[in-house]
Amino acid sequence: MSSRQWVAAVTGALIITSVVLAPTGSAATPARPSLDEVTLSAYSTQDVITSLKPAERKGYSSIRIDDASRKVEVRWKGKPSGELLRLLRQKHLADDVVMLPAVYDxxxxxxxxxxxxxxxxxxxxxxxxxxxxxxxxxxxxxxxxxxxxxxxxxxxxxxxxxxxxxxxxxxxxxxxxxxxxxxxxxxxxxxxADIQPAVSRDEAPTEGGHVIHLNGGTCTSAFNVYNAAGKLRALTARHCGAKGSVVSDSNYQPFGVVETSNTAHDVSMFDNSRSSMRFSPTVVGGGSHNALWQTTYNVRHGMSVIQGSPVCVSGAYSGERCMGLVTQVAMTVMVAGNLVDDLYWVRSVPYKEATVANTLAGPGDSGAPVYVKVAYGDTYRAAPVGILSSTYGAIYTDRCPANNITFGSKRLCSSEILVVDLYEAMQSIGADEIYTVN
Structure with a gap:
């Protein structure tokens, strides 16, 4: 996969202080950083860690955003490498990182x-x-x-x-x-609790967030990518349809075929058989199936997911839901009878029983794009981080959105979801790059 697709979230002069990188001299107490500033600092720190050679990364355990202290916590077994500390100083990352010990790497x-x-x-x-x-x-x-x-x-x-x-x-x-x-x-x-695949926007799935039909079920298209041959393709969840499955649009008209899939990362990649329609480097937050939201975001470079980071998910039936918070990473979970690796856990904030206000996903949303909204001028762009795999602890309720679609009197909704790490999923199927705007 091209390294250009996973880049630092921000660039520029940010300064880091911690128990390892103690500031020299005294300075005025800075204003409490906003959620976006701390999150972006965390992504930049993650980028530094990822850039290290294996020997220099030895001992790395985890990175997370602590919401109570508004600090980026990096856990390390033993003494952090000198190269890590040098790069952090060189990058002038902000006064947000605390280095903490870990028992295991x-x-x-x-x-x-x-x-x-x-x-x-x-x-x-x-x-x-x-x-x-x-x-x-x-x-x-x-x-x-x-x-x-x-x-x-x-x-x-x-x-x-x-x-x-x-x-x-x-x-x-x-x-x-x-x-x-x-x-x-x-x-x-x-x-x-029960872990359920979220299998159930009209229009053809040329951008992320649209309805697709596979094997008699209804799912959502995720991000568009380039395969190893440089051809544009689209992603969704593998449990929606494996290699060879026909992908149809919301009107059940054939659109493409699943080119390859990977069970261990619950991801499938499908082509577009319609010469008159091109894939787009965008995700939709609304559509004809979605009465809750109507907007489209340009897709920018992908990010590595970080515990404590806020994320959005845009299911074809639940719509764009941006109250998600990553609570755990690097999970292995049994989904639809198969072990799926490199999942991360997302919980709505505040967490409580599924309601219209805090539901994250339900039937029809499997395969949905999961992303971080990054400010870009007067609007936002979507920075891809994952693909919706399944819901956790879902309950039948009439208090969650169904976007004008009837699922009986109630719908199986959840305030917790499991998301496939996009970087690992793309590597598993040979997808080379995310299709992004220039």
Missing amino acids: QKELKAAVKAVMQAGPAEVQVNGATLARQDIVAAGPRTDGSGLTLRVAALALNKVSASRATAERSEPSAEGTLTHSARTFPVDISPA
């Missing part, structure tokens, strides 16, 4: 996650009892790099936990240990 945590989710040589013990692999629904690193967090079937958790597990509880219901490669990792365990 990212490589160790990812290996432990894969071991437990792929029935490898790993064992999870809770109160002296062993959890079966089939009872573990999702796994990922703790936010502070000190171990793992697991989502486990409530009935199985009740057997090993002193407290009754309920899917409404957000705090850990039990603590345990994971043994992998002769190492022991602390584990937080919470009950898992």
